[in-house]
Each structure stands twice: as C-alpha cells, then as structure tokens.
Amino acid sequence: xxxxxxxxxxxxxxxxxxxxxxxxxxxxxxxxxxxxxxxxxxxxxxxxxxxxxxxxxxxxxxxxxxxxxxxxxxxxxxxxxxxxxxxxxxxxxxxxxxxxxxxxxxxxxxxxxxxxxxxxxxxxxxxxxxxxxxxxxxxxxxxxxxxxxxxxxxxxxxxxxxxxxxxxxx
Amino acid sequence: xxxxxxxxxxxxxxxxxxxxxxxxxxxxxxxxxxxxxxxxxxxxxxxxxxxxxxxxxxxxxxxxxxxxxxxxxxxxxxxxxxxxxxxxxxxxxxxxxxxxxxxxxxxxxxxxxxxxxxxxxxxxxxxxxxxxxxxxxxxxxxxxxxxxx
Numbered sequence: 459x460x461x462x463x464x465x466x467x468x469x470x471x472x473x474x475x476x477x478x479x480x481x482x483x484x485x486x487x488x489x490x491x492x493x494x495x496x497x498x499x500x501x502x503x504x505x506x507x508x509x510x511x512x513x514x515x516x517x518x519x520x521x522x523x524x525x526x527x528x529x530x531x532x533x534x535x536x537x538x539x540x541x542x543x544x545x546x547x548x549x550x551x552x553x554x555x556x557x558x559x560x561x562x563x564x565x566x567x568x569x570x571x572x573x574x575x576x577x578x579x580x581x582x583x584x585x586x587x588x589x590x591x592x593x594x595x596x597x598x599x600x601x602x603x604x605x606x607x608x609x610x611x612x613x614x615x616x617x618x619x620x621x622x623x624x625x626x627x628x
Numbered sequence: 629x630x631x632x633x634x635x636x637x638x639x640x641x642x643x644x645x646x647x648x649x650x651x652x653x654x655x656x657x658x659x660x661x662x663x664x665x666x667x668x669x670x671x672x673x674x675x676x677x678x679x680x681x682x683x684x685x686x687x688x689x690x691x692x693x694x695x696x697x698x699x700x701x702x703x704x705x706x707x708x709x710x711x712x713x714x715x716x717x718x719x720x721x722x723x724x725x726x727x728x729x730x731x732x733x734x735x736x737x738x739x740x741x742x743x744x745x746x747x748x749x750x751x752x753x754x755x756x757x758x759x760x761x762x763x764x765x766x767x768x769x770x771x772x773x774x775x776x777x
Contacts, residue, residue: 461692466739469692475675475682478668481650498648504685505648512686512771514646515671517639521678522776529726529733543768550775555768558697561760565699565730568765574774602726602733609715609723609734610681 461509464490468500469509474611475516518610524574526581527604531567532597533560539569545592546571551584567600578603631679634660636776638670639679643773646683686771687737689764694744695737697762700755701730710755719747730760 471489476482483497490497504510519527534542539557546569547555554572571588575581581603589595631639637660647655653671654664674680689695702710707725714734715723723734738744752759 466692469685469687472684475684476652478653478672478675478683480653480664480668482652483648483650494650498650501685502648507691508688509691510685511688512644512773513648513684514643514773515639515683516681516686517643517774517776518678518681519774522639524774540766540768543766547768547770552769553774554771556764557766557768559761559763559765561699561762564701565760565762571769600728602728604724604726606711606725607723608711608725609720611721 464492465500465504465509468492468497469504519574520607523576526575526578528573528575528578528581528585529602529604530571530573530585530599531565531602532569532594532599533566534569534597536568542592542594543569546588546594549584549588549591551575552588566598632670634662634666635670635674635679638667638674640776644771689767693737693739694741695735696744696748696764698734698736698748698751699730699760699762700732700757702732702755702757704731706755707732710757713754714751717747717751719743 467490468486471486477485479485481494483501484494487494487497492500501510501513505513519525543555543557546552551573552571553574554570556570557568558570560566560568573581573584575584585601638656641659642656646652649655651664653667657664657667660667671680671683675682700710711723711725711732714720714732717736719736719738720734721737723732725731726733736744736747738747748759748761
C-alpha cells in the first residue's frame, strides 16, 4: 500500500479535526494547495484502502458518562490468538481488540480488548460474560481500569517540514 | 451540560460515514431537520464541553507511519511529573493512568519507525524509567464507533 506525501500531509492537517466551517474540505485544500474535490477524493481513497478505518464524529466516552474504561489483557497461546481475537471482537461492547507483542517477564499478555461502560460493575459483568462465552477463564488475564486521562487526541503521523514544502510548492 | 435530542443524534449517528461532499454539515443538518448553522454551532459547543474530541479520521495502525502502545511502571509520587513530560511529546496522542502496578499507558505515533524509536528512547532517558514497547501484531475489531443509544 502506498501513501504519498500529500496523503500524509492531509492526515496531519486533519489530525486535530475537520474545521467547523461550511466547506471544511475547501479550507483544508487551501492549506495543502489542493482543491476541494482533490481533498474529497483523497479521503475517499484512504477510506477505501482501509488507511482511515473510521471517518466521523469522535466522541469522548468519559464526558458522556462512560467513565468505567477497562483494558483487558489475556495471555493466550499464540496458535489460538487469531480465533479468540475475532470472537472477542464480535461482542458489541468491545470497542478495540488487538494482538500485541508480549514484554517478558513483566508483561506476559498478548491479546487485548477495550470495554467502555457506565460503571465498573457493569463492565465486570461484561468481562465475566465474555470470558464464559469464549472459554477464556483458563487463561491468565489482567483487568486495568483507567484512572486518569492525561491526553487524548488524534494520532499525528505527519511531518511539519513536509507541510511547509507542500505549501511552498502551491 | 444537558444534551438536546439534536446533540444526541449528532453524537450517535455520525460516528462513521461522515459526508464526503462539499457541504457535509449541510447534509447532516438536512438529516436532522435543522439548519447548517445549528449543526456547526452544536458541534462547536460539544467540542468545547469535551463530549466531542474531533470530527475526523481514525487511522488504522500500521498503514501509515509507525505507532505503538507503550507502558511504564511509575512511582506514585512521580506520576504527574512523568505523565506531563510524556504528554508534552507531540507524537503521544493518548496517555492514561491505569489501575495496575504498570500504571502509565500511552500511544505514540510517528512518521516512521526511526522517529518512533527515538521518542521512546528519549522518554526513557528523560524519566529514567524503562518503557515497555507493546507493538501491534494483529487487529481484530472493525471500528464501528461507539453506540450511545
């Protein structure tokens, strides 16, 4: 998959969100030396190729009352992780599900999911239900509720110098 | 802040498939039966009160640049100082305290692998605390947003 410099610059410009302007793609285009249609077609292309997995309103769970946010991590044998990962991901209350590299010996866990709920009891019940349904009780796991959020915003993959060059070229 | 029914629909109905056309907010307004100006005003308020992080893109990890989840075991009396130092890096986009001995968890994204490694090494050096790099191996979920209904 090829992501060119302009795509990267576009993702960087929207990392903090689309402008709240009647013609946001036009505003973005002006910053990048692209026209509105080029911005829209590049975004469509990034979505079609799966680079952008979701495009829309990104909510903050906490401010909306979903204050119990649990990261659950299991130690699953590698040969079973794909099947179980897909099963866990299919539960509607699971918002993220990933296999990650272990960090031995401190952190033996390799399969993660995220659950956002209104209170800890509800989330504990969902974890218990999930574990029962998918036969996960026999695997060691850690449940980490979030306590404090220090930072949340969109990922910034772009490089400012690139943006400068593009603007200069426009 | 009390949410109006328009607010609730703005939060719940447009988490994906945001209109890709010249006047996207006008399209949303038409679906909600309100004016474009009201949609822009409500979104600005929801952003201001923190309910909306942004209107934008979620980038699939591993498709552009380099990113990882990292974790550290930080002594409680240094937690704020260390968390603030980490949040100050523009490459860090999420940074949470979690209820575990390994208590500080953050996501780092950079234009390339070299810069990502550099940021993690720099955090380690600056804080004197080892950083666990928990690199993504496979994603399993499909990001459909978050059902608020």
